[in-house]
Structures are given as structure tokens and as C-alpha cells.
Amino acid sequence: GQNIDQPTEMTATEGAIVQINCTYQTSGFNGLFWYQQHAGEAPTFLSYNVLDGLEEKGRFSSFLSRSKGYSYLLLKELQMKDSASYLCAVTDSNYQLIWGAGTKLIIKP
């Protein structure tokens, strides 16, 4: 079966760094996405990885290791507005998005 695992909830301090991990087992792989979702809103795109390595975009970075079926999202200089759920999603061999359950990130002052 297809499966994506990420922690249910994480807590971090404003100004700090947090890493959200995601592991996946899917039928085929055509890329991994990270989305941010605030409560009551639709997901917004953060990053896309299809090759191994680190993609940096401002305060957010995403890493992929295809051989390990592993990715992480790194958030630096955390701000209160970063409190949200972070969804990991993988595109399988049929280009269908398989979603993780999401990680609720709580930022404390």
C-alpha cells in the first residue's frame, strides 16, 4: 500500500529552527511536495523536490533522499505566523498526489 508518515504535532519557539520529517512508501515517485495549511484555509504550496538534495527558499528549505524515501522541511527564524499544519505529499507513478496526515506546528513566544 501507499503510506506517508509525518509527526502529528511539533512545538517550537519563536526565532528558533524546526525540522519536520516525512517518510514515504509509494508506488512510483514523481516528486514530493510540502504545503502549509492554516486552520480553515486551503493548502498553499511551499516546495517541490524531485531530485535528491536540498532546495532552499528563503526561511524554508526542503530536503529529499529518494533512496531512503525521506524528506524534511526546515523552517528557520520561526515566526508566530508559521503556526500551521504542514502537509507532505508525494506524486506517485500515476501523477496522483498521496497526502500525509499533516504535522501541526505550534510556535510559542
Added chain:
Amino acid sequence: GAVVSQHPSRVICKSGTSVKIECRSLDFQATTMFWYRQFPKQSLMLMATSNEGSKATYEQGVEKDKFLINHASLTLSTLTVTSAHPEDSSFYICSARPLAGDHNEQFFGPGTRLTVL
């Protein structure tokens, strides 16, 4: 660019009525649109995939006669929840895949909050 709109953003209806939700790609053409449902504190669940001009493909467990999907043009897909019941109350989100560009791209609408009384 790549904006997807949904209408209405919020709807409250009585049990037994039908509700139509529209999903539009505003500045691009979409070959494929996806309909998701999200219950509180849960992740997105794909309900169906709709391709312009053909029947939608429903995920296992989703009743196609209850959730009617029409994708009549390259910029519009509609989801009709027929004979809605309180258990259908949820956050419904559509996404659209552009006709041109990366096969992986999907752009999400803002979602529709459905409450069935």
C-alpha cells in the same frame, strides 16, 4: 498567475437539499481538476479526479451518485452534493492541473465550508 477560485466559500443548508460548488481556474486552462474533502483535524482526502469532457474517476468509498461532478470546460468543474446530510458537513477543496506546464503542478482553490443542519 495560476489562480483557482471556488464558490461559494461557505454554505449552510438544510438536510436533504442539494448544494453545488464551483471550481474555476481563472488564468489558465486545466485538463484535470481534483476534488478533496477535509474533516476537522484530518488531512485532505481525494474524492474524485475530473477530466474535461469525460466522466470523473471516484476514489473508493465515494458515492458517485451522491457527489456529482461535472467538468464541462477547461476552466470550470462543479461538485454537487445531492441530498446532503449532516455527515457531509466538511471542508471541500478543489485543485486544478494546468494544460501546459509541469505535469506535477496543482493549484488549490480556497475551499468551501459546507455545514448541513
